[in-house]
Amino acid sequence: MKKEVSCINTRAVLDYVKEFKPEEYTTLFGHLDPEIDNHPDPEDFLRDPNNWISCTIASEIYKRARLILKDEMAAYKIAKHAVEKTSLGYTQQIIVKAFWSYNKALKHIQRLNDKWNRNKKVELVENKMNNAVVRLHWNPQMDVSKDLCLYNQGAYVFFPIIWGGIPISLEEKCCFFKGAPYCEFHLSWSFRNRFHEVFSRFFSSRSVIMETVMEMEKDKKIIEEKYDEVNRLNLELNFKIKQLTAIQETGKAILSVLDINQLLTVIMNILSNVCQVHRALIMLVNEEKGYLEYLYAVGFPGGVPQEIMDYKIPLSRVSNTMARVANTGKSEYIPEVNSSLLNRENILLVMGKPTSVYVVPLITRSRIIGIIASDAIDGEGIPKEIRETVEVFAPQIAIAIDNARLYSKLQEQMEKLKRSQDLLSRADKLSFFGNLAARLAHEIKNPMVAIRTFLQILPQKYDDEEFRKEFYNIALEETDRVNNLLTELLDLVKTRESCFELTDLHVLIERMILLISPQYKSKQIKIVKSFNSRMGLINLDPEKMKQVILNLLSNAIEFTPKGGKIEIGTKEIQEKGDLQKICIEIKDNGPGIPQANIHKIFDPYFTTKHKSSLHNGTGLGLFIAYQNMLDHQGTIEVESKINEGTKFTLSLPATLPKGKNPMSYSIKSRGFAESRLPNSAVEKKASIDEN
Numbered sequence: 001m002k003k004e005v006s007c008i009n010t011r012a013v014l015d016y017v018k019e020f021k022p023e024e025y026t027t028l029f030g031h032l033d034p035e036i037d038n039h040p041d042p043e044d045f046l047r048d049p050n051n052w053i054s055c056t057i058a059s060e061i062y063k064r065a066r067l068i069l070k071d072e073m074a075a076y077k078i079a080k081h082a083v084e085k086t087s088l089g090y091t092q093q094i095i096v097k098a099f100w101s102y103n104k105a106l107k108h109i110q111r112l113n114d115k116w117n118r119n120k121k122v123e124l125v126e127n128k129m130n131n132a133v134v135r136l137h138w139n140p141q142m143d144v145s146k147d148l149c150l151y152n153q154g155a156y157v158f159f160p161i162i163w164g165g166i167p168i169s170l171e172e173k174c175c176f177f178k179g180a181p182y183c184e185f186h187l188s189w190s191f192r193n194r195f196h197e198v199f200s201r202f203f204s205s206r207s208v209i210m211e212t213v214m215e216m217e218k219d220k221k222i223i224e225e226k227y228d229e230v231n232r233l234n235l236e237l238n239f240k241i242k243q244l245t246a247i248q249e250t251g252k253a254i255l256s257v258l259d260i261n262q263l264l265t266v267i268m269n270i271l272s273n274v275c276q277v278h279r280a281l282i283m284l285v286n287e288e289k290g291y292l293e294y295l296y297a298v299g300f301p302g303g304v305p306q307e308i309m310d311y312k313i314p315l316s317r318v319s320n321t322m323a324r325v326a327n328t329g330k331s332e333y334i335p336e337v338n339s340s341l342l343n344r345e346n347i348l349l350v351m352g353k354p355t356s357v358y359v360v361p362l363i364t365r366s367r368i369i370g371i372i373a374s375d376a377i378d379g380e381g382i383p384k385e386i387r388e389t390v391e392v393f394a395p396q397i398a399i400a401i402d403n404a405r406l407y408s409k410l411q412e413q414m415e416k417l418k419r420s421q422d423l424l425s426r427a428d429k430l431s432f433f434g435n436l437a438a439r440l441a442h443e444i445k446n447p448m449v450a451i452r453t454f455l456q457i458l459p460q461k462y463d464d465e466e467f468r469k470e471f472y473n474i475a476l477e478e479t480d481r482v483n484n485l486l487t488e489l490l491d492l493v494k495t496r497e498s499c500f501e502l503t504d505l506h507v508l509i510e511r512m513i514l515l516i517s518p519q520y521k522s523k524q525i526k527i528v529k530s531f532n533s534r535m536g537l538i539n540l541d542p543e544k545m546k547q548v549i550l551n552l553l554s555n556a557i558e559f560t561p562k563g564g565k566i567e568i569g570t571k572e573i574q575e576k577g578d579l580q581k582i583c584i585e586i587k588d589n590g591p592g593i594p595q596a597n598i599h600k601i602f603d604p605y606f607t608t609k610h611k612s613s614l615h616n617g618t619g620l621g622l623f624i625a626y627q628n629m630l631d632h633q634g635t636i637e638v639e640s641k642i643n644e645g646t647k648f649t650l651s652l653p654a655t656l657p658k659g660k661n662p663m664s665y666s667i668k669s670r671g672f673a674e675s676r677l678p679n680s681a682v683e684k685k686a687s688i689d690e691n
Contacts, residue, residue, distance in 0.1 A: 001035045003052035004142055006116040009151065010046045010058060012082035013065050016074075019081075024068045032057050055119050055142040062147035075147040079154025083161050105159065106132050106187075119144050123182075131188040138176050138183070146177040156187060166190070260404035264296040267397055271374075271390070272298075279352070282362070283313070284370035284401070285326055290315050292326055292370065295401075300352075307347055319343075325359045325371050331391060333358045335381045348373075356381040360390050362398035369398055444485065447478030485620075498544060498631045502537040505545075505570060505582070512549045513568070516557060523562045530569030538582055540652060544628040548636075551621040552586045552648050559590035559646070572654075579654040581634075587647040593640040601638065602626045 018025045029042045036057070039045045046053070046061075066074040105112070106127050113122045119142045126133040136152060138144045157167045168189035174180035264282065272278055279299025283292040292313040297304045317323045321332055321342070334340050334357045342349060342357075354375030362370040372394060376382045454471040461467040513527055520527060556566045567587040573580050593601060602622050629636045633653055640646040 001033055001057070002054040004055045004118050005053055005058040005148075006049060007046050007051040007053060008049040008116050010053065010061055011049065012078050012151075013061050014043070014047060015085065016078045016081050017065050017068060021068050027068065028061055028064050032060060049116075055144050055148070059143055059145035059147060062145065062151070066147060073150060075150035076154040079151045080158045083155065083158040106134070109134065119148065125184075130190070131186070134185045134187065136176070136183040136185075137181075146175075149175070149177060149183055152183075153185065156185060160189065258404055258407040260401065260408060261296075263400055263404050267393075267400060268296070268298045271393060279354075280372060280374045281308070281348070282370060282372050282397075282401075283322060283326075284362075285315070285368060292322055295370065305351055308351060311347055320346075321357065321359050322371050322373060325361050326368055329361045329363055329368050331358070331360045331387075333382065333387060358382050358387055358390065360394045362394055362401065364395065364398040364402045369402055372397060444482055447481050450478050451475050498541040500539050500541055503540050503542050503545075505535065505538045505540070505584070506531050508542060508545060509549060509568065509570075509584070512546060512553055515550065516553050519554070519557045520560075520566070523557065523560070523564075525557060525560050525563070526565045528565060528567045530567065532570045532572055535570060535572060535582065538652065539655075540632060541628075544631060548625040548628050548650065549584070549586070551625050552650075555621065556586055556588040556590070556646075560588045561590065564589050573651075581654055582652045584650040584652075585647060586650075587645060589645040592642040592644055592646055593638070594642065598638065598640060602636075 014025070014028060017028055029036070029046055031037060032042070033054075036042045036045055036053075045051055062075050062078075065078065066072060071077065106124055109122045109124055113120065119139050121137040121139075123135040123137060124132065125135055134156070136149065138149075153170055153172070157170050160166060160168055166189075168187055171186045173184040173186055174182070176183045268280060271280065279297075281297045282295045284295045285291075286293050292315065294309045294311060297308060300308070313320050313323050315323050315326060318327065321334065325332055334342065337349065337355055337357060344350075348354075352375060356376040357373060358375070359371055359373045361368050362372060372390070374382065374390060451474075454475060457467075458471065509529075509531075513529075553566070553568070560566055565588075567585070569585050571583050571585070573583060602625075626636055629650060635651045637649040637651070638646065639649075
């Protein structure tokens with residue numbers, strides 16, 4: 001609501017209508033404005049000179065008065081009545097009397113106007129001994145009316161009465177409300193008024209003092225009432241602030257505290273501080289057994305008695321207040337226990353001895369989960385504001401308890417899941433070791449059978465040089481096969497810390513190429529290198545990376561046909577201008593890997609080499625390479641097409657995790673029993689990383 005007109009003006013209207021049309025008095029201040037309508041006492045608001053209202057409201061009040069009085073000049077007469085009955089207020093009278101004369105008052109007319117109106121500017125065009133010209137420049141942005149103009153005319157005409165004089169003459173030469181730019185008043189008065197003004201100077205001080213004292217006596221009572229009201233409002237405001245703070249704290253507790261005992265302690269402390277609820281009992285609904293059971297209580301000297309903890313209330317017992325509230329969801333207040341129909345033998349009444357009881361349902365998600373009961377033991381009952389506060393807190397308490405219970409159930413389920421996972425992990429390990437034992441037996445048995453067979457035949461064919469030579473080659477080849485199997489197995493199961501250091505990746509690759517040079521040269525395979533010349537030193541474990549690259553190069557040589565080609569290159573991957581990872585690509589033009597097998601190649605002991613007359617292997621090489629890449633926090637990807645070849649891509653992070661020294665950073669390599677077997681399907685360009 002805009003503040004444009006002081007309520008000293010509306011007080012004059014209310015006084016006039018109340019005196020002459022009391023039966024219609026209340027129609028003046030009904031349905032004026034939401035702010036006034038919602039005020040506890042609209043009449044008091046419109047009578048208080050310290051309050052301000054908009055011109056729209058002021059004009060409406062004058063209009064209603066005009067219609068009630070059925071008088072178009074009502075506003076003019078209201079001004080006359082205000083001066084005669086001193087409804088202007090002692091402050092306004094003192095200010096006017098202090099000028100001693102009408103001429104001096106006119107000289108300060110704008111200052112007088114600004115104290116009680118902001119809807120116009122007053123221009124004193126002429127001010128002579130017995131006459132003056134005044135113009136009122138109304139603010140076109142405000143909702144002013146002719147009634148406001150008439151009220152001003154009446155005030156100018158009857159002001160001399162303040163000095164004991166007679167009304168002056170006023171002639172309106174032009175009117176803003178008839179299309180003129182302003183309202184112009186020509187004022188004139190007789191010499192008789194001059195006498196009263198001079199006479200008034202001798203008595204004005206005393207009269208002003210007396211009037212001030214009288215008005216101050218009247219206002220003293222008003223001030224006292226206002227003080228009491230302000231004090232009451234302050235108390236209410238402080239209580240509301242405490243309520244809001246407590247609601248906020250309860251909200252924090254709901255979000256941050258999930259242990260139900262700790263949560264309930266926090267909530268009860270809040271209720272105790274805000275609502276002076278020093279004793280309360282919370283009982284929850286047991287839906288399976290159909291009764292209310294104890295959850296938490298506070299305020300019992302020496303702790304909560306075991307009898308109360310064991311107390312249960314069947315929900316079917318509707319004669320019990322708590323059971324009834326839990327069924328209906330409606331709060332119940334019993335102000336006097338002694339005069340009520342409550343069962344005096346009830347354990348809560350016997351042990352608690354309350355004088356009043358208030359029971360509130362705990363409702364969350366449209367479901368009643370329990371009740372909270374508080375009591376009074378001082379005989380004065382539970383105040384209404386405290387009951388209202390408990391009502392406000394009850395839904396919050398219900399949500400908090402429900403969340404805590406769900407969290408507790410979730411913890412139990414997670415514990416069960418963890419136990420199940422542990423059992424499953426043990427079963428997986430046992431299965432894995434069983435599979436390992438079977439594969440080892442198979443892989444070692446075949447060469448041992450061959451050697452044993454030759455040893456059995458050797459005595460009969462010892463003189464056969466060709467037989468001895470063939471036996472020697474086969475025995476040596478099979479022994480090497482068993483030795484390779486055991487070596488890879490030892491590499492897999494032993495735990496070795498990864499030692500990261502700044503390494504020249506290209507030099508490392510060149511050494512691995514040199515190491516396998518006899519194999520690729522014997523097959524006339526061409527090695528094509530494509531290295532990124534800008535690449536600097538890389539943080540990696542040289543030994544583990546050698547093992548990965550050597551395994552992939554060895555596989556590529558074995559499967560690349562005679563006269564074929566193997567490509568090996570390095571590159572950097574950047575995102576938004578920042579280096580993200582280093583990639584190593586090894587590509588052959590061999591027969592490729594069937595799509596049915598591509599998701600199995602990183603599983604331990606999966607191999608196709610032993611099925612071929614040209615190749616043999618244990619199936620551990622790629623599994624170890626996979627583990628080594630995980631130890632680097634990297635990935636290994638495979639792409640393959642039948643009769644077109646296979647490409648392996650190794651990706652390493654460009655930087656170590658924060659806080660790691662590249663010269664000392666180490667992580668434990670996964671042992672055989674610790675390893676998580678990679679079972680996920682590896683499609684074309686699928687990343688084989690640890691999820």
